Amino acid sequence: MTHSINTSETDVLIIGAGPAGLMAACWLARTGVPFRIVDKRSAKIFAGQADGLQSRTLEVFQSFGFGDRAEKAANHFEDMCFWSPNEKGDIIRKGRNPDSVQGISRFTECVIHQGNIEQWITDSITKWSQGQGKVERATLPLKMSVDESLINDTSAYPVSVLVKKLNEDDEAVPEQYGAKVTNGLYRQFDGDQDKFYSDLQDGLLDDTHELIKCKYVVGSDGAHSWVRKQLGIDMIGDTTDFVWGVLDMVPLTDFPDIRNRCAIHSKDAGSIMVIPRERDLVRLYIQLHEVPRLEDTTKSEFGGGDAAVSAKGSTTGRVDRSKITTEFIVKQAQEIFKPYTFDITDLDWFTGYQIGQRVSPQFQAYNRIFIAGDACHTHSPKAGQGMNVSMMDTYNLGWKLAHVCKGLAKPEILETYEAERIQIARDLIAFDHKLSRMFSGRPMVPNSEGSSDGVDMAEFQAAFKKGAEFASGTIVDYAPSILEVKEPTPNVEVQYYTKYATKVGVGRRLDSSLIQSQAEGRPWHLADRIPSDGRWRVLNFCGDIKNPELAAANKELSCFLLSGDGFAQYTPVNARTDSVVEVLTIHATPRYECEGTDFPQGLWPKDSHGRNDYWKIYAGIGTSFHKGPCDIYEFFGINTNKGCYIILRPDGYVSHIVPVGAEGIKEIQQFFARFMLPQTQNVLQKDANTPDTDRFFKPVLAV
Template sequence: MSREDLVDIECVDVLIVGGGPVGLITAYQLARNLPNPTHRMKIIEKYAKSSQDQYGRAITLFPRSSEMLDQLGLAESLAQQCFACRQTVNYDRYGEEVPGRGWSFMEDMKDTKWDFALVLRQKYQEEIFRQSLAREGVELESPWELKGIEILDGVGPNGYKIIGGLEQTETGEKRVVKSKYLIGADGGRSFVRRAMNIPFDGSSSEDKWVRVDGIIETDLPKPRTYCAIESPTHGNVLWAALDHGATRIGYAFTAERQKAYKEFDEEAAVREAIASVKPFSLKFTQVDWWTIYVVGQRIARQFFVKDCVFLAGDACHTHSSGAAQGMNTGMHDAVNLGWKLSLVLEGKAHPDLLRTYEAERLPNVQRLINYDKDISRLMTMQLPENWQGDPNADPNEVLGRVMAEAATFSSGLGIFYESDAYLNLPQASHLSSIQPGQRAPDVSLQKPATFEATRLQTETPNLACFYIVLFAGDTTLTKPHLAAFTSAVSKIAWLRDASYPTDWLSIFDGPGGPSAYETLGGMPFGRVFYDANHSAHTRYGVSAKKGAVLVLRPDGWVGTVVQMGSDGAEALSQYFKRILVIGGQAKF
């Protein structure tokens, strides 16, 4: 396509390619954080909405994903429609329950309000995300396809250095979009990744899996669960209770089973599903969707190139559905990128912040790939490639151990980002058991005066804002440290300036009094909450005698920990100077 053929030219800060969950969540964050979002961003999808509104695809959100969506104000709408799965069961080939195998780790996902698997098919999730995005004034534009990318040399730091050629796939209309940043959230066959010549390392196996969704009748004792059936012919079979009363059956379609079919169609998929769950009976009264696909793992060598092009979701990593991590991992990509890009576009953060996207996400994706390689082989009754144990070991038993080992990673509650000298900065880490780069646990709190119950994550929504949380401890013991800290902070005027993306919270240990002023002997910093039963300080490992100050990143991970006192104020100042633009707009 030549540029001369493109007649309609539009300039935006960000062009997002791909209208699935990852693209929509990224767009939503930008839309609600940037003024005049319709003039600053554009999101396109090459398939018409009607052809994309199908069942199937991803279904499960684990607790950390739900927490992140809750902090974006989206999880409640998902919960209204979802199947909340808290129960699992594992059956051996004879139909006998075997505890501790399969998905049993899901029954131990604690330390969160979202202590269940939120099961809602992608069709319904995308609808919720599109509606939420539209309420922010941005519509998904489809069917529009990105047909060409050109990166201009010699364009200034704040210029439109990307030229994208778009085509309306139904009418053939052409446009040019100039943008500062481009996000490829366009799936495993990503045009953006291929156009930027980013290697996609990995391989596909000879294994094939089938998934069938629909309404069923069965004699399986616990059908409304996340269930595994150890089939001798179809591998470790997935049985997942879905939203709207539906069920998903997933099984390995082995080379031996494939020999029986010249053509594999819906009727064949159902027939094999019935065979896969024996000794239990299965009848589909309605088939919503089915698919067959090749199992493999691939990861892009780079997630951020040319200082302006990002990859997210399946565009930069693909894997099996064995651990049900695909959409969850994409959500983590989207949330990690969204707040960083928002702050840079607003001139509130240095552009170097964008480099932490790849630095943080790529190692976690590699961890997933490593787990997925083992899990996907075990689900097809093969021992892991580098297995050094008993060569006659039962793959189902080994699978149970691997799934248990990966439990906190799978739930997302144990996902962490490595400490560094920038965003996840160790300073006074001895004052808290929660370290920089770790998830900030949700804890129960009380509001002043009314003593109304609330939660930390409720009070720290993801608005591209850092939260400075003073765990003040027992104020009868910590008042001198608090006084020194507040005095020192007051001398660093910009730390309290509302124009910066920071917000302050003070948490007092113990039951609340008639006023926060009297509890402290002066006005506290920011909004006040009480830790009535000491559970918040205990969960964060903060001494009631010393207290501590924690910085929570916008996405709910801990950025740094400093002490209360004059030294803590200076440490806080130095941390933010690394990230934020102090005293003016960023020159990017």
Template sequence: MPEPLTTKSLESEVDVLVVGAGPTGLLLSFALARAGVHVRVIDIKEKRIPTGHADGIHPRTLEVLQSYGLADRILKDGAHIHAIVSAQTRDFNVTLAQSRIEECFRDGMKEDGVEVEQPVLPISLEISDDKIMLQSPTSHPVKVVLKRLKPGETIDRATIASQVTRANSEVVRAKYVVGADGAHSWVRQALGVDMVGEATNSVWGVVDFVPETDFPDIRIFCPVNSPHGSFIIVPREGNLVRIYVQLTEVDVDQTGRLDKSKFSPDEIIKVAQKYFYPDKLATPKVFDWWTVYIIGQRVASSYSVTNRVLIAGDACHTHSPKGGQGMNVSMNDAHNLAWKLAYVLRQWAPTSLLDTYDAERGNFAKELIDFDKRCVKVFSAKVKADDSEAEGVTQGELADMYTTHAGGIGIQYHASMIVNVSNPSLAANLVIGQRLPPGIILRMANFRPLELHDLLPSDTRFKVLILPGNISDPKQKAKLDAIAAHLDQPEGFLKRFTPPDAPEDAVFDIITISRMEKTAASTQMISPRLLSHWEKYVAVPVSNHQAYIDAESFGARVGGNLYATYGVSNNGAVIICRPDGYVGMVATLDDVDAVGEYFSGFLRAQTDA
């Protein structure tokens, strides 16, 4: 646990300083701490948020949280949404108050000795212009001055900054700083990074409460375009429900801001009652939380400066909550950035690896804004009963908007140093650059069914999936044996990119999945180089030598479809899964050198270090 700021020395050093303790900053801090990075996280707020704010967690984000071992508590406490009115979801979403989501991250961070320092105000930020310092992996080129606030102190940055002295502030020198401090990010403004985009005239109100209503689908996610206006129903944990209501009779002034003092939750409910008609909605006696907002659709012009100060989450993209993307996109920013920072800090990769964070998440944010504009247009359109009407949208089109675009499953990163799109036909049903789909496989030692995703924890390791086909075939077994022999060669990727003083499985987790009948499968068919004792498997794999088969289990009759799901033929393939769960490349069994070439594009050869 870090010492309170008031008892720290006047100057300190840290690997990564995270500014902002919302879901983005907390997940990033958690992931970095778990990876052994010296991280500090500060927040300007005096206390945690008690209620409200973001609450929806999409299927892909659930997969990410599961990979960190964080999903069980959220699944236990949250409301599960398995259907949208007019459409069944492919997977399910979970809604839970942001405060409780943040609590999961905070509790996880404590296990690694990291706690949020608050209320702490960053006063100034400077990046050294010394090129040697910026290029040095061990330097601390970013200087941030911090001031701990007194309880109840008014946040007037200019006044506080004028009163800062060496005696009442701290100078932090960081290798990296990440601004996860929201839509009005101080870090982004300190960097001089612009937000590109526009605001709309679309104003919405949000209320969280326990409803009294005869609306039949109050516990189902409902995007509704009524003849009077649009609203969205989101079931929450316990008996809570969140209702988004479009406020059509609100004028937005030239400043593009709303004076919340002119609104009240009762007024939002009155509008909702009009939209609910002929169904009834009683005015609640108690509101859990409420707000009003104008939809803005903007993306930061850059996600980093000199790859030493970076921004994430709402600090670099703002959009409407209609698709429930905000917190999900933001946490996936953190997921994308965490392993890259860890590799650069360990000196396993050059700083240029961080270029891919800006490229991948920045491109996705631009695609998200395009989706959001369509989403807002749909919600603002007149509802029509059927396709015969010329203008407006149907309820089916509204539901399709969610099932097609929301959920985060279809995110695709473009070709880059860490996305090699060669050889797509080797795994014809996979999309290189998208997340690796799940699937059931059997442990070869005892035929226990396991979900492949449970073998791919977010532990910063690359997962090397060897799919050799049917190794009862001598030709396929020979290819697998050749790969095993290659692992011991000095020029092979395992020896070349694993630090000599690190465990053999520090960088690569190797998983072999054969396609054969259970009755023919035996661990004796696998080279000892690709095996470890099966009892080493507990909650997550702890060894880099594991053997499995793609076959149907004895009891539950599950599995046996992984090769078909991935589109891998009997000739087999090698699939590289990045530390964040995305497919990085696919190679033939005969060309393991291509795997080494892929890693040489962004990893440092440790034998030359």
């Protein structure tokens, strides 16, 4: 007997509440878009799993207001140490690199348990949604359908997802192998859905079922993505024979670099990556040289995390999981660490995995359903990339969904998601492919001239150094598109520059340097004045305002901003003029030689209450009393007698760089006209008693 089903609507349904799903939710909470986020598991993740945070990820955390939490709680690396065998076969320290590339970001790589990271993003969602946005756990998606007749109607809800609320105590808890210590060897959870599907076939719907109609779906549901399967997309890639164990524990050892990140190649016993963590914990990735295998070659049973791939390409038989005990892993580690002693205490987590690199050929369907994170790409975990790239997927997607859901921009901007992120995924796979094979390989034997066997350790160290730049996430470079005005570049190592700002790559994230508030003198990182709040920015590098031409350009820009031709057309009626596109002026005149009042009013607009906005004008060159000198003109390669306008996307990537004055203003107009929608019919309700209601996106709240 059928039941009348609960039905609801939401703009965006996010399926999977790992880091990628949470990052999508964070954007939607921040920008005030209705969304729901569901996860089939009842509990948050266990210990272990991913733990590396790369520079760009930390910049993004900071842009949402919680970068300081990572800075405070995580373990930070200084050195990356390389160990390999000497003539006797004992491991010795062969070199040290800076772990993070110097000068590439104000944040450096660090590690902390994934549970903390999920908590920070969840807290941010709670804050920005005023407690409304909550992960709905133990909620299993059962069926997804798309009404193709509605996909071109931006106000319609063409995607329907049927979900079932599970019993939290038994139905939604994955079973673990080994009860005493949490580990990553738990059984994949999909099989348990069979019963619910057969109920569905029989038309058995009850109060635990709900039909969610939505404009968009984000599938951030892991390597075995249910959403991806619904779309019939198969991952492409392969798996190697190398098997690795992972231990999170407190080591008992005389190895002197145990609190440094290390890559250790032993002569014959395999390799170890050392990742010191928060508190006294250390993570080891240990090559399992003599891993016991079964004869059946059909399928590996590894599951969970970004390391989880089925061993489809394997030819040597699947791993006998029952033999991968901590004792087995520790024994292999002891061999590799020789001549140093090694034992463990306070075991926190362990797992095993086989390296594989696979990527999805498609990241979306209908421009309505998007997959992200492990659902699109899986690879080895040792460079700390999986969780980072996954969060950056949805960081790319979230603001675009917000712009389209809020009716600010054309749906075409969503097409850039797949184009931009599939390239990153492919670059990542190539990077991981190269590095993980070098790391898993046997080292070239010292003094064996002429031998071409084995990995050259100097080459490995150089590759690692080069890889650190890629791994930081800061050199991501988006190709020309509706959002990027540039010529194509041959590869990620070649930046697209303009003559206006010779050190700012178009398509890349804008790096940050100190500027000083004109009104307050306080030194700020530019990045902290352009948080992820959904707004576009035009950075008015107006140069030295004592130059009459540049002063005239400022007046022209001010007139443009105060006119109907300005961003008012893209800004809802009654909203603050800086609600959708914010203009920040960064001048090159000494701060004590000018006053805020020397800048035309359009550059520091009054709000509807008559209050001045004192946070729009900055000195780009100067010396702060406590933080020393700053020169952002030099940092960005901008001529103080020319200046320029930099157009920045809401995610901080550079869209376009143009000259100041009439010509640049025209280019700005043309740029936004490509995808923005007029808001002249969109009237925001005024509420005189609440000072902030004339802000369109939520203002930054006090902490």
